[in-house]
Amino acid sequence: MKTQIIEQSLLKEKIYWRRVEPGLKVFVLPKKGYNKKYATYSANFGSINSRFIVEGENEELQVPDGVAHFLEHKLFEDEEGNAFDRFAVLGASSNAFTNFTNTAYLFSTTENFYRCLDLLLDFVQTPYFTDESVEREKGIIGQEIRMYEDNPQWRLFFNLLGALYQYHPVKIDIAGTIESINQINKEILYKCYRTFYHPSNMAVFVVGDVDVERVLDQVEANIQNRNYRPLGEIKRLFPTEPPEIAKEYVEQSLAVSQPLLNIGFKEQDLGYDGPLLLRREIATDMMLDIVFGSSSKLYNELYEEGLIDDEFDTGYVAEKDFGHSVIGGETSDPDKLFERLVEGIKQAQLDGISAAAFEHQRRKAMGEFLKSFNSLEFIANNFPAYYFKKINFFDYLQVLHEVTLDEVNQRLQDHLALDRMARSVIWPKTR
Amino acid sequence: MANFQRRRLDNGINVFIHPTDKFKTILVQLIFHRRLHKEEVTQSALLPSILQRGSKNYPTRQKLSSALEELYGTELMSEVIKKGERQLISYSMELVHDQYLPGENQLLRKGLEIFKDLLTNPLLEGNAFRADYVKQEKEQHERVIKGIINDKIAYSVERCLQEMCQAEPFSIFKYGTVEQLAQETPKSLYDFYRRFMQETPADLHVIGDLDVEKTFALIEKLFNYQRGEDLAVPDTQVDIQPREVRYVKEEMDVNQGKLVLGYRTGLSYGDEDYFALLMYNGILGSFPHSKLFQNVREKASLAYYAYSRLEKHKGLMVISSGIESDNYERTLEIIHRQVQAMKEGDFSQEDLDNTRSGLRNQFLVEEDNPYAIINRTLDGMLVGQVWETDELLQRLNAVTRDDIVRVAENIKLDTVYFLTGIGGV
Numbered sequence: 001m002k003t004q005i006i007e008q009s010l011l012k013e014k015i016y017w018r019r020v021e022p023g024l025k026v027f028v029l030p031k032k033g034y035n036k037k038y039a040t041y042s043a044n045f046g047s048i049n050s051r052f053i054v055e056g057e058n059e060e061l062q063v064p065d066g067v068a069h070f071l072e073h074k075l076f077e078d079e080e081g082n083a084f085d086r087f088a089v090l091g092a093s094s095n096a097f098t099n100f101t102n103t104a105y106l107f108s109t110t111e112n113f114y115r116c117l118d119l120l121l122d123f124v125q126t127p128y129f130t131d132e133s134v135e136r137e138k139g140i141i142g143q144e145i146r147m148y149e150d151n152p153q154w155r156l157f158f159n160l161l162g163a164l165y166q167y168h169p170v171k172i173d174i175a176g177t178i179e180s181i182n183q184i185n186k187e188i189l190y191k192c193y194r195t196f197y198h199p200s201n202m203a204v205f206v207v208g209d210v211d212v213e214r215v216l217d218q219v220e221a222n223i224q225n226r227n228y229r230p231l232g233e234i235k236r237l238f239p240t241e242p243p244e245i246a247k248e249y250v251e252q253s254l255a256v257s258q259p260l261l262n263i264g265f266k267e268q269d270l271g272y273d274g275p276l277l278l279r280r281e282i283a284t285d286m287m288l289d290i291v292f293g294s295s296s297k298l299y300n301e302l303y304e305e306g307l308i309d310d311e312f313d314t315g316y317v318a319e320k321d322f323g324h325s326v327i328g329g330e331t332s333d334p335d336k337l338f339e340r341l342v343e344g345i346k347q348a349q350l351d352g353i354s355a356a357a358f359e360h361q362r363r364k365a366m367g368e369f370l371k372s373f374n375s376l377e378f379i380a381n382n383f384p385a386y387y388f389k390k391i392n393f394f395d396y397l398q399v400l401h402e403v404t405l406d407e408v409n410q411r412l413q414d415h416l417a418l419d420r421m422a423r424s425v426i427w428p429k430t431r
Numbered sequence: 432m433a434n435f436q437r438r439r440l441d442n443g444i445n446v447f448i449h450p451t452d453k454f455k456t457i458l459v460q461l462i463f464h465r466r467l468h469k470e471e472v473t474q475s476a477l478l479p480s481i482l483q484r485g486s487k488n489y490p491t492r493q494k495l496s497s498a499l500e501e502l503y504g505t506e507l508m509s510e511v512i513k514k515g516e517r518q519l520i521s522y523s524m525e526l527v528h529d530q531y532l533p534g535e536n537q538l539l540r541k542g543l544e545i546f547k548d549l550l551t552n553p554l555l556e557g558n559a560f561r562a563d564y565v566k567q568e569k570e571q572h573e574r575v576i577k578g579i580i581n582d583k584i585a586y587s588v589e590r591c592l593q594e595m596c597q598a599e600p601f602s603i604f605k606y607g608t609v610e611q612l613a614q615e616t617p618k619s620l621y622d623f624y625r626r627f628m629q630e631t632p633a634d635l636h637v638i639g640d641l642d643v644e645k646t647f648a649l650i651e652k653l654f655n656y657q658r659g660e661d662l663a664v665p666d667t668q669v670d671i672q673p674r675e676v677r678y679v680k681e682e683m684d685v686n687q688g689k690l691v692l693g694y695r696t697g698l699s700y701g702d703e704d705y706f707a708l709l710m711y712n713g714i715l716g717s718f719p720h721s722k723l724f725q726n727v728r729e730k731a732s733l734a735y736y737a738y739s740r741l742e743k744h745k746g747l748m749v750i751s752s753g754i755e756s757d758n759y760e761r762t763l764e765i766i767h768r769q770v771q772a773m774k775e776g777d778f779s780q781e782d783l784d785n786t787r788s789g790l791r792n793q794f795l796v797e798e799d800n801p802y803a804i805i806n807r808t809l810d811g812m813l814v815g816q817v818w819e820t821d822e823l824l825q826r827l828n829a830v831t832r833d834d835i836v837r838v839a840e841n842i843k844l845d846t847v848y849f850l851t852g853i854g855g856v
Contacts, residue, residue, distance in 0.1 A: 010531060011455075033453045035795040082729075088720040089781070091788030110795040111788075139732030146687040147735055147753050150583050255684040257577040295496040303492065304563075306570050330574070330581075360501060367503025367527045374454050374801070429684045 003216060008394040011373060015383070015394065016212045020220045022230045023200025025387065028215050029207040029379060037113045037208030038376040039106060041124050044203075044388040045196035046101035047174040048322075053235040055195045060237060063192060064183040065169070066141070066176015069098040071189050073137050074129055075105070083123035092116045100170050101319060102385055108377075113210060114218060121204075121222045127193045129186035138181055145175050152256045156426050159250045160264045160326060163422035166246040167239035170322050198231040199223055203384040207376045238321060243268055243420070251425040260426040261334035263341060265415055267323030274390040275399070280411075281318040282396070283403050284325065286361045287411040288314040291348045292327055295360070298344040307337045320389065325415065334425045345416050353412060358405045369396055434819075435636075435808060436643050440651055442658040445812075448646050449638035449804055455531055457539055457639030458801040459546065460523040461654075462809065463631045466664045467516045467600045473607025474615060474623045475520055477572050479509030481620060484564040486548045495549070502542050503527045503535075507549065513605040514813060515667030515699070515744030520631075522550070525801075528640055540649060547653040553624065559617035560624070569612055576606050580683070583850065584736075587689035588749055591848035592742075594679045595693040599668060601745050630662040634812065636805045669699045669746035673845035682853045688756035689850040692766060694748040696741070697841045701814030706826045707834035708741065711842070713786035714778050714835070715739050715769060716750060720785045722769040722778070723750065731765055733758050744813060748842065756851045763847065773839040776832060783835075787827060794823045 006015040017027045047069060051062050076083045076096070087094040092109035105124050109116050148154045158173055165171040175181070206215050245266055269280065292299055292314050302308045312329040331337045372378045386393040435449040465475050489495040499505045505526050512519040526542045529535040554561050580586050589604070596602040635654060637646055673695050698708045716723035716739030727737035737752035754762050772778065797803040798820060811817030818826070 010533075012531065033451075034799045036799045084719045085785075088718060088785040088789060091785075091792050093718070093789065093792065108792075108796065110792050136729075136732045140728055140735055143687065143733070143753060143755070144735035146755070147584075149686040152581055255583075256581050257579075258574060293496075295493055295500050297493070300491065300493040304567060306567060309571055309574060330578070332574070360497070364500045364504035367505065367532075370527045370531050371456050371504070371525060374456055376799070 003213065006392060006394050008397065010397055011370065011394070013373065013394075016216065018216045018220065020199065020223050022198075022228045024202055024204065024219070024223055026204045026216055026219045027206070027383060027387075028210065028212045029205075030210060030212055031208055031376060034209050034376065035110045036108055036376055037110070037206070037210055038108045038380050039117055039120055039204065039206045040104045040380045040384060041106070041120050041204050042102050042104040042202060042384040042388075043197050044101065044201045045103050045192070046099055047172065048100050048169045048238070049196065049236055050169050051237040052195060053237070054191050055198070055232060055234070061191060063188055064176060065172045065180040066174070067184060067188060067192055068103055069175045070137065070141060070181060070184050071192055072096045072098045072103050072105075073141060074134065074189060075124060075127060077133055078123060078126050078128040083119065086119055087116060090116050090119070094120075098174055100174065102388060104381065104384065106380070113208070114214070117206070117215065117218060118222060121219065124197070125226065127190065127197070129189045131186060134184065134186050134189070138184075141175060141181055142178050145173070145178055145181075148173070148175065150254070152254050152260055152426050155252055155254060156260045156262050156328075156424050157326065159252055160262045160422060160424035161324070163247045163250045163424060164245050164264050164266045164324055165322070166242060166244070168241040168322055169238070195234060199228055200231045201234060203387055205380045205384050207380045241322070245420055245422045247422065249423050249425075251427060253427045253429040256426060256428050258330055258332055258428060259334045260329065261331050261337050262326050262328035262424045263338065264327070264422050264424070265325045265417065266420045266422070267318070267325075267415065268417070268420065269414065270321060270323060273320040275395065277318055277320065277389060278386070278391045278395060279399050279403060279407075281316060282365070282399050283407045284316045284318070284411045284415055286358070286365060286403065287353070287408045287415070288316060288325060288327070289364070290353050290357050290361050290408070291345070291412065291416075298348070302337065302340060305340070307331055307333060307340060338423055342418065345418065349413055349416065353405065353409050355405055358408055362400060365400055366397060369400070438647055440655045442655050443632070443661055444654060444658070445634045446647060446650055447634060447636045447805075447808060448641060448643050449636065449808075450641050450643055451638065452640045453799070454639055454801055455528055456525045456801065457528055457637065457641065458523065458525045458805070459543065460521060460636045460805050461546075461550070462634045462636070463520040463627070464633070464664050465518045465520065465631055467513065467518045467603050467605075469603055470611070471623075472518055472603055472605065473611035474620060475518055475627065476511045476606045477568060477612070477615070477620065478624055478627060479511075479520060479522065480568040480572060481560055481564060482549055482553055483507065483509060484561075484568060485554045486552045487554055488548045488552065489545065490554050495545070498545055499542070502538055503532060505542055507546060511605045514810070515742075516600045517664050517667065517744070517813070518605055522546070523802075530640065539646075543649065543653050551628070551656050555621065556617070559621045562617045565615075565617040565620060569615065572606070573609055573612055576604070576609055576612070579604070583685055583687070583689055584751065584753065587691045587848060587850045588751055590681065590850070591679070591691035591693045591749065591846055592747065594677065594848060595747075595846040596745075599671070601667070628656075629659040632661040632664070634809065636808065638801045638804060667699070667744055670697055671695060673843050676844050677846045679846060679848045681848070681850050683850055685850065685852050687753045688759065688852065690752050690754055690759065690762055691848040692750040692844060693846040693848070694750070695843045695845050696746045696748050696838070698838065699746045699814070700743045700810055701816060704834065704838055705743070707830045707838045709790060709827070710783070710786055710830045711773060711835050711838050712739055712741050712748060713790055714782045715773055718786065718789050720782070720789075722772065723752070723766065726765050726769055727752055727762060731761070733762050733765070743810070759849060759851070770842070770844070773842075774836070776836045783832065787830075790827055791824055794820055794827070
């Protein structure tokens with residue numbers, strides 16, 4: 001296939017891409033003058049994909065929680081050893097991460113880039129699991145889970161998701177639990193691999209001072225040598241999630257210096273991806289920042305009342321089948337803060353967002369997006385994740401320009417629905 | 432690395448301009464250098480929060496945030512940093528370069544004007560800071576000090592170093608103490624601020640696609656405020672011999688135990704053998720191919736993380752790992768064996784090569800990050816020697832196996848700290 005170009009004139013960046021049979025998308029963003037070259041190889045497979053129909057079978061399979069993350073750990077191993085070590089020999093550093101919807105393998109290097117690229121493609125395409133190594137990994141991931149049990153922000157967040165969602169697997173910790181990972185074996189890993197690690201369910205993203213055509217040709221050659229058959233449809237199964245939240249309130253005690261509060265809103269406007277989803281994401285993010293951001297009246301009142309600190313923050317997640325916002329941080333008084341946030345939301349809904357606040361926010365969001373393009377990691381981690389949602393991440397500035405005040409005001413009314421709100425609190429453990 | 436231009440304002444502030452067209456932004460960082468001193472550290476750490484509450488031209492936090500955001504989401508961040516026995520108070524502002532913003536050409540000037548106002552034109556009530564701002568920021572700062580326990584990994588490392596260096600200034604917590612904080616008043620803090628601005632040596636870095644002369648002229652216009660003589664910062668004490676190894680155990684209601692070992696290396700950033708120490712630390716514990724990751728995690732399956740890192744200005748090395756409390760003895764034994772192996776020169780050519788390549792990679796990628804470029808310059812200035820990447824690589828390449836073993840012999844365990852669940856081992 002001929003190389004295609006995506007251009008963003010304001011950013012002064014271009015992405016070159018090609019579709020490689022049987023369906024892998026390869027993207028290259030040249031960054032002149034950078035020493036670092038960074039590549040990701042991602043699969044559209046994350047922690048929420050725990051129920052599906054295995055490629056080539058008819059039976060529905062329910063896998064233990066934490067499989068996608070477990071597979072991410074184990075894929076580094078092969079018959080001769082460990083991909084980590086082979087990247088080290090080439091002077092590169094490698095890593096991987098799993099989130100709700102994707103798994104990404106990556107390396108960063110200043111030398112031997114083309115050899116590293118083949119190594120990345122090779123190790124991700126060569127699963128090798130043994131009973132013994134799967135068992136050993138349980139100890140390591142077990143300690144990863146234990147570490148997160150002591151992380152107050154992490155617990156606060158997952159407790160909140162547990163309150164927002166009744167059945168959807170987004171409520172479950174990405175790494176699973178000690179009990180669930182103990183049920184994982186090599187057969188389960190192979191089944192997941194076979195279903196989700198097909199080139200047509202994956203994407204490669206390369207950024208750095210590289211030769212574009214050489215990268216594209218090399219990936220194409222690597223994939224085509226392997227004689228993949230086309231993949232049938234991947235059937236991802238999800239429980240029916242009702243619009244109602246699971247419970248209004250959840251709390252836990254941990255060894256912390258002061259309480260933490262998160263409130264969350266469950267998205268109702270679901271079922272689509274692509275440009276419309278990006279547009280909803282941008283409008284919602286703008287709304288949250290206007291209402292709760294550091295130049296808002298509410299934020300400054302709460303700050304002066306000593307109820308929040310400057311880490312107080314908002315976030316919004318927009319996926320095709322689920323979505324939620326999270327608002328909060330550490331606080332001296334989570335009950336009082338909760339009360340004040342609810343009042344603030346009601347007031348904001350009465351007042352609406354002004355044209356001036358909206359234009360101000362647009363400038364801010366534009367600047368923040370431009371700034372983040374200093375980071376090769378930001379680009380290479382985000383672009384594929386949006387690609388899997390059928391969104392061209394480079395459209396961000398254009399969509400930001402198109403979003404209207406009415407849409408943002410509509411999000412304020414629709415998304416911040418108090419009957420779809422849950423609350424999570426972490427209390428200090430008293431000894 | 433893009434060469435920087437070093438100048439000096441008449442008032443004594445050092446100005447470093449790093450022209451490069453690599454980035455979409457211009458980063459400005461102003462760094463004040465203070466000795467790490469018990470009586471002053473709390474005040475210095477608190478000052479930025481008070482100044483950021485408002486200046487005469489931007490009298491509230493909301494007005495200030497709003498003015499900065501109007502400049503395409505610019506933020507002014509302050510940070511307290513400890514490098515050796517030196518407390519750094521840093522303010523940084525990162526702006527989008529106007530070439531990406533059609534119709535804009537004065538963004539840097541506008542940003543710096545706000546920056547300058549905040550720093551030199553504070554909001555006052557008579558001869559003191561505003562009382563309500565001070566009261567609120569004291570409360571916030573108290574939470575910052577107490578909040579150290581919330582991140583158990585950072586807390587355990589801090590505690591180990593505190594125990595280890597209890598007789599040295601290095602043990603002073605960079606944010607200060609609640610006791611000292613309680614004594615501060617709007618007047619005492621304002622008096623301290625005036626002294627701080629007079630006497631504290633400062634470096635101002637600007638990095639981005641810049642014209643050196645124009646940038647310097649702009650900085651001179653805005654930051655050449657009246658100052659006095661620089662108050663010198665004493666050297667950090669590096670050469671300290673540990674006595675018997677100390678064992679400290681602390682209980683907290685945690686799920687995972689945190690094991691932290693503190694070592695004295697006797698070497699700091701300016702030393703001839705520093706690069707051998709870097710290689711030592713790399714082979715032992717700063718990479719996934721290192722001994723600690725391989726033996727504690729991959730082979731024994733005891734931990735998710737197990738690493739070593741250097742405090743390069745104080746000459747310390749810390750090993751840190753999160754484990755089940757029951758595995759304390761076993762983990763400690765494996766760690767001791769790795770450190771012993773280093774002393775015996777028990778590492779392969781491959782370990783050496785991989786570590787050298789990994790470190791080379793780290794030096795090179797620093798050039799891709801404006802914060803890292805400034806930090807390297809800063810580290811260099813502290814030892815009177817700023818190395819270009821080429822020189823760093825040459826020094827790294829010159830390190831031999833014998834150098835590493837020689838360095839290993841002088842690395843001495845000082846303190847073993849263990850944070851464990853209540854009623855644990």
